[in-house]
Amino acid sequence: MQAAELRGYGQPLELVEREPIQPGPGQVVVEVRACGVCGSDVFLRKGGFDSTLPIVPGHEASGVVARLGPDVNDVQVGTPVAVYYIEHCGHCEMCSVGRVNMCLSVRRMGVEYDGAFADEVLVPARNVIAVEPEDDLAAVAVLTDAVATPYHALVRVGKVEAGMTVVVLGVGGIGSNAVQVAALLGCDVVAVSRSPAKLDLAERLGARAVVSAADGEQEMLEGIKRACGPAGPQVVVQTVGSADVDTQAIKAVGIGGMVLLIGSSVDAFSVRAVDLIWKEASVHGSRGFVPDDIREVLDFYRSGHLPVDHLLGRQRPLSEANAALDDLEAGRVLRSVLVP
Ligand SMILES: [Zn+2]
Ligand SMILES: [Zn+2]
Incomplete structure (x- = not known):
């Protein structure tokens, strides 16, 4: 062999x-x-x-x-x-x-x-x-x-339901399928990427709106707010192996929302307890x-x-x-x- x-x-x-x-x-x-x-x-x-x-x-x-x-x-x-x-x-x-x-x-x-x-x-x-x-x-x-990895995160860990607003950070080999699966489950999907080509792909796979991450964190977070409304997203799926993006996911999540981490990074990220408490937000790993x-x-x-x-x-x-x-x-x- x-x-x-x-x-x-x-x-x-x-x-x-x-x-x-x-x-x-x-x-x-x-x-x-x-x-x-x-x-x-x-x-x-x-x-x-x-x-x-x-x-x-x-x-x-x-x-x-x-x-x-x-x-x-x-x-x-x-x-x-x-x-x-x-x-x-x-x-x-x-x-x-x-x-x-x-x-x-x-x-x-x-x-x-x-x-x-x-x-x-x-x-x-x-x-x-x-x-x-x-x-x-x-x-x-x-x-x-x-495909099974984002499916597990969304269905078993996140228990997402139709109608929920789901932001997907990163439209790569896992993120593109997170977009597709969340759309298939009836969620309102917003995809975020630095690449215009990947944002086009996300739209083809069912994203209702796309937000560019090419112009820095502040622009991106504001774009997510505009796309999701004042309560923000109920779910943020983080598919990028980056501690900076882990932090951004927590900043982006809406009130009462949930962050699902799939993109593995070995680097530490920081979060203030008060930000999670104020939003009553949670952070979950999905394995x-x-x-x-x-x-x-x-x-x-x-x-x-x-x-x-x-x-x-x-x-x-x-x-x-x-x-x-x-x-x-x-x-x-x-x-x-x-x-x-
Ligand atoms: Zn793999
Ligand atoms: Zn066993």
Whole structure:
């Protein structure tokens, strides 16, 4: 099998030939058909996750089940699948209430164990979700992470409802889908970005209004106020990995509102307690997603209400994994998909 391996932080991935993987008890091998290239992969390459090297990145994958471990009975070889990248124990305090994304002994594919920048990947049998034979597997791949992440934030953590005003900060590989999902849920969506092209995209994906962040924080905050009215937004989704934008999200949120943090930054941000108290505002983190989020976004996708063409424009072979990471890091694409 072939895999794109990271052997040193900040180094390019190396395409290596490895022995075929043999699945153990409870495991399956998936022949990878598509794997999205995500901001977290760029973060991993820089050493952000402090992964044990060498590691094969890639956590946004789809494929076809190729081989089964000895005691796997509920998965068939040849089934097309979405891969849920969060390995979970199934019985801890969080798993037992269905919050498997927060399993106490969680391991992430492409972070703590080898991921899907490869033509095969080894995963627990409970982490594959059968999809329909007619589903486009590149679309399935991006739905498992780029779309499921904002879906989880909005639906499970934010519990947003139709009619709420939702501001999305950043229109990248996650933010563009936050706009789309919030609009699909019937929210009144305002998108914020520095890029005119991304603001155009946000309008196409369902934003009712857009606000430029190109002219500084004050202009942006005033633009949000104009777009949302005196009470301000009920929800602000922060998808940019920046401590400054974390602070801006808290400044932008309306009275009684909620900030949902999805864009991970390792830098500290500051907030005055009085600002949260005065607005009775809350700040929530949202971590990954659960398998049901993948099933629900797949249903929306199949109904035609959640097109993901804007994420699928750049499909590359595995040998171009480094170029795909560079494109993302430089902001030239929202996402690329590797098709081994
Ligand atoms: Zn990701
Ligand atoms: Zn668990």
